[in-house]
Ligand code: HEM
């Protein structure tokens with residue numbers, strides 16, 4: 205047990221984080237992963253004594269939001285130190301190296317540790333114009349992704365852009381942007397951590413799970429870990445009682461809004477979106493969108509921008525009827541037109557004295573001559 | 575033809591033709607009833623207009639609407655599947671080929687019906703089952719109803735327990751490009767069916783007047799048809 209007194213514990217001490225706080229972190233991770241609290245001990249041991257996995261973090265067509273999400277902590281957290289548990293060999297925003305030095309670090313990792321490192325990808329990958337819309341060091345994002353993800357032990361697509369194409373892939377998708385999974389068909393162990401941005405707690409929990417269990421967690425049909433995406437926002441929402449009761453906010457700041465009623469009629473996409481926001485929350489569990497009175501905009505789902513907009517309406521626009529069209533009004537209009545047309549046709553029948561007249565022999569239909 | 579001709583005049587007779595078998599009539603009215611309930615509750619689910627105040631624990635309006643919607647959906651889906659089964663085992667008027675213009679006779683029939691609706695043709699249509707046009711329209715309605723069941727099942731995965739058998743239908747969601755599109759299509763489907771129902775009721779009334787007992791036939795199963803007996807015997 206030479207490694208028992210690990211570098212991690214020293215590091216925690218150096219940064220003024222008590223062992224108690226560290227164990228608290230491990231218990232929280234166990235909770236996010238839906239493991240019994242007894243798992244916290246195993247997590248603590250695995251994290252403190254495990255080997256240092258290698259991680260490369262690439263950014264393509266992104267806004268850096270996932271990196272920001274990961275770094276947003278107001279003070280050094282255990283989660284950050286967990287990231288230090290990994291040897292981050294390449295991260296465009298964070299690394300000190302630049303230019304050729306940075307390229308060399310990446311090449312060294314890919315060539316030197318094939319099948320051993322974890323690739324984290326942020327941003328979508330443009331395929332239009334031969335990938336010319338996003339190049340780094342003279343190589344297209346597509347080339348880099350295929351090289352790096354192709355040789356990785358696992359690829360974690362962070363954020364909705366990397367996971368599903370996200371905003372760059374929204375109609376009309378001028379750059380031909382695609383998700384990592386579509387850009388690298390032979391990618392191994394792809395894990396999508398969608399959301400805009402992904403929640404730092406979820407990547408931390410994912411990495412902790414990997415360190416502890418030495419396997420990747422069970423995934424849903426979009427390759428998202430079930431521990432974070434196994435339930436709908438609507439399932440765990442604190443306003444759900446008002447949804448079932450039938451109490452809805454009708455206008456910003458109305459009495460229902462002030463009383464915390466359900467945001468369904470304000471366009472809440474919670475019933476169509478899976479993620480653990482209501483439980484894990486954001487900004488160190490300070491609050492979350494619906495908690496502070498704003499509807500969920502469905503950021504974690506495929507086709508996010510195309511199908512979750514308009515954000516403040518329940519349903520997407522009706523195709524062919526323009527932005528902000530109201531389906532029920534169109535439906536009532538169509539019903540009225542058909543009713544009026546039927547009435548007019550009926551009057552036409554009466555006017556032509558057709559109703560009640562006997563068929564004349566002369567224009568006996570052909571189908572009748574059996 | 576099952577019934578013997580009754581002589582009305584030397585040249586004309588009225589025969590009662592057994593057109594709609596019991597399963598056809600039964601599923602027809604079950605589908606009408608369930609669509610009515612599904613539309614009222616579905617409209618509320620889509621746009622909850624009833625306002626309730628006081629503590630949430632005192633009310634369960636949306637919850638009740640959704641429960642009624644789901645029970646009606648069970649009736650609807652089962653009736654639809656019985657009817658679809660009957661497309662393959664029912665009599666000639668209930669069979670699947672009535673809903674597609676596949677034969678030359680069906681095509682001519684479609685043409686004649688279109689002439690009738692555009693006032694071109696004076697005579698009512700002699701065919702006791704559906705005209706080609708109506709058959710085609712009902713074919714489309716079958717399809718819409720089937721899509722309602724598929725999208726309904728996809729929406730239900732949101733509420734079904736994680737280990738429920740109904741979770742088998744989650745694969746439908748990406749086929750429709752996500753749950754929001756499923757909601758939209760399900761909601762559009764309701765309006766298409768309601769618009770169809772207006773037309774359908776009008777035409778049934780029209781045919782009840784121009785022909786005979788069109789509406790009644792969906793209760794009794796029989797349609798009355800006039801045939802020119804004398805000429806037919808001479809022709810034969
Ligand atoms: C002709 C038949 C039907 C009609 C007219 C109908 C109508 C509707 C409408 C208008 C909505 C609201 C959609 C929205 O705006 O989001 C809805 C929701 C729903 N329907 Fe149906 N529906 C029908 C059949 C079914 C069937 C067969 C099922 C089968 C399970 C079903 C299950 C559901 C579910 C689960 C919801 C979602 C409730 C929610 O999002 O809270 N429906 N229906």
Ligand code: SF4
Pocket residue numbers: 437438439441442443444445447465466467468472473474475494500
């Ligand atoms: S606020 Fe949104 S997620 Fe919460 S209960 Fe209402 S519709 Fe569902």
Ligand code: SF4
Pocket residue numbers: 399400437477478479481492493494499500501502503504
């Ligand atoms: S509440 Fe909805 S929109 Fe907000 S972060 Fe969570 S999934 Fe995304």
